[in-house]
Amino acid sequence: MGYGGGQKVVLITGCSSGIGLRIAVTLAKDEKKRYHVIATMRDLKKKDKLVEAAGDAYGKTLMLLPLDVCSDESVEQCINSVKDRHIDILINNAGVGLLGPVESISIEEMKRVFETNFFGVVRMIKEVMPDMKKRRSGHIVVMSSVMGLQGVVFNDVYTASKFAMEGFCESMAVQLLKFNVRLSMIEPGPVHTEFETKMMEDVAKMEYPGVDADTVRYFKDVYLPSSIDIFEAMGQTPEDIAKCTKKVIE
Numbered sequence: 001m002g003y004g005g006g007q008k009v010v011l012i013t014g015c016s017s018g019i020g021l022r023i024a025v026t027l028a029k030d031e032k033k034r035y036h037v038i039a040t041m042r043d044l045k046k047k048d049k050l051v052e053a054a055g056d057a058y059g060k061t062l063m064l065l066p067l068d069v070c071s072d073e074s075v076e077q078c079i080n081s082v083k084d085r086h087i088d089i090l091i092n093n094a095g096v097g098l099l100g101p102v103e104s105i106s107i108e109e110m111k112r113v114f115e116t117n118f119f120g121v122v123r124m125i126k127e128v129m130p131d132m133k134k135r136r137s138g139h140i141v142v143m144s145s146v147m148g149l150q151g152v153v154f155n156d157v158y159t160a161s162k163f164a165m166e167g168f169c170e171s172m173a174v175q176l177l178k179f180n181v182r183l184s185m186i187e188p189g190p191v192h193t194e195f196e197t198k199m200m201e202d203v204a205k206m207e208y209p210g211v212d213a214d215t216v217r218y219f220k221d222v223y224l225p226s227s228i229d230i231f232e233a234m235g236q237t238p239e240d241i242a243k244c245t246k247k248v249i250e
């Protein structure tokens with residue numbers, strides 16, 4: 001993969017929608033053309049929204065690569081496709097949500113959340129870290145959440161995955177500092193993306209065997225409507241988070 005000199009190479013995970021898509025477009029359209037963006041997504045068939053939003057930047061300051069953060073092989077292949085495996089800034093954005101009473105959620109579904117939100121980040125950091133340490137430069141950014149700092153009812157597993165990631169990253173940040181590699185975490189509150197829609201679709205299919213009636217009632221009649229209200233009232237836009245991310249890496 002070729003790109004012009006002088007630009008920082010930024011690799012972003014999960015760019016098919018939402019925050020990742022917007023960060024990719026914002027950086028690719030940087031007025032000073034400071035970034036060469038490698039926007040990744042697990043299914044390149046979903047690229048149209050990003051390509052359209054990137055406009056002229058596509059093929060110039062923005063390129064695409066396939067990447068599934070849950071697969072060792074995909075992560076390795078992706079980083080090997082980057083010229084000299086040289087990445088200046090890694091933005092770990094890919095993530096999945098999970099909502100509902102714990103009794104209604106299978107261990108397999110819980111593992112999928114950890115596989116993406118925790119091990120997905122660990123896999124990426126392990127892959128780029130040796131080169132960054134060798135060059136004694138680099139910046140790793142992780143999209144955590146306010147739920148990485150504070151437990152929230154019915155978000156038990158998602159919260160746990162973000163807490164785990166926060167713990168890992170806080171420890172790593174100290175180790176990386178002496179190699180002049182920075183690690184930053186961004187902790188947004190609610191953001192209007194497909195994230196919420198996907199979770200609500202899963203909730204619509206949810207079954208409640210063995211869950212006590214009070215918990216089901218509280219979840220469906222109190223928690224869900226109030227969480228939708230909170231999203232409506234407080235939700236930020238992906239553009240807000242993209243601007244914040246740009247400030248963090250500048």
Ligand code: NDP
Binds near residue numbers: 015043046
């Ligand atoms: P979206 O659902 O819009 O985007 C999530 C992205 O992650 C998609 O591109 C999705 O790809 C990708 N993804 C999921 N699994 C994988 C995988 N295994 N490998 C590669 N990519 C994957 O949600 P957001 O943009 O809102 O979420 C982005 C990040 O922001 C997440 O880490 C989330 O936890 C965090 N966040 C979101 C908040 C919100 O309210 N929206 C609040 C706080 C933090 P695909 O299309 O293939 O599914």
